[in-house]
Amino acid sequence: MRHRLSYALKLVWLNTGFYGGLIILTAVSIVFISFPALCLFRFARGFDKGAAMRNLVWLYGRAWTKLLAFFVPLKLENCDRSLPTPCIITPNHQSFFDTYCFAFMPERNVVFAVRAWPFRIPFYGPYMRLAGYLNTESGNAEEILRRSKEILAGGACIGVFPEGTRSPDGKMRRFHGGAFHLAVLTGVPVVPVCMEGTGIFLHRDGFLLRPARISVKVLDPVHPRDFTEYGDEAPLLLRKTVKAHIQKALDEIRSECQ
């Protein structure tokens, strides 16, 4: 009984505190920070419109990571390592908040390739469009591939969840091939990232936050040049290798938690 009451109080604290903090953070960012920061990035730093917005999004995400650290224990491994630029960042996917977790990494100029529904989120959608994020449901795969090549050629990284959707049970789903075809075609390395606990913190089928330990581990980049000898099979093998690396890291993190 006492344990249940304590858990219920923890849930109330977590949900009111975190969501309250998130609303304040978002409001302050939109009202007070976005315009001066955009001007700073755009005119003082000389970024184009999309890159300026992506830097702003990263700052917002970075503030979110500080808020998160106040509510849940975090385990961050290799998150401060500098990534090869450009690169394709491919984490596993469990929660809506996984995109925020990109801000644990230092790379600010990340174009997210996401499905259509996040573009319809109030407040977020217009920022996503301004940041030049890729809507993976907006056209055929070849057209998305063409735009992705342009983004990488412009020096930005691409962040994509190869599973395409959030896992309902924490088990990794099948990886779609797009990111790996892109890597082989452009010769850009893939950076696998292992995220664990975010699906417990915020499950895909609800809004209730639950206590969780969140781990983010940035793994060694996997270079497509190591697969070119396999010809047409290279994207398949690259995909399998990246997934195996993430699965191994996921297993290690889970065994540590037991």
Next chain:
Amino acid sequence: MTDRQVIETADKALAEEFELDVERFTPEARFREDLDLDSLDAVDMVVVLEKTFQIKIGRDPAVMQIRTVGDMHRYILAKKQEMEQEQN
């Protein structure tokens, strides 16, 4: 290899590659709508079928017409027949 064995081998190879249940490979299943496979997956599908059956498909325009698992079965069986005729 009988036609049935060819179909089963193709389904098994693709199910393994795309991490899908082989039971979902019914003849009427549509690759895009029912199996969530896009045009890039189609490129991988060609590679898997070439490797499994030791055949050359490449950029065969007939592959672009494949919409369902049944279409894929018919394509592979035709390809197999074509190869057998070439060998004879």
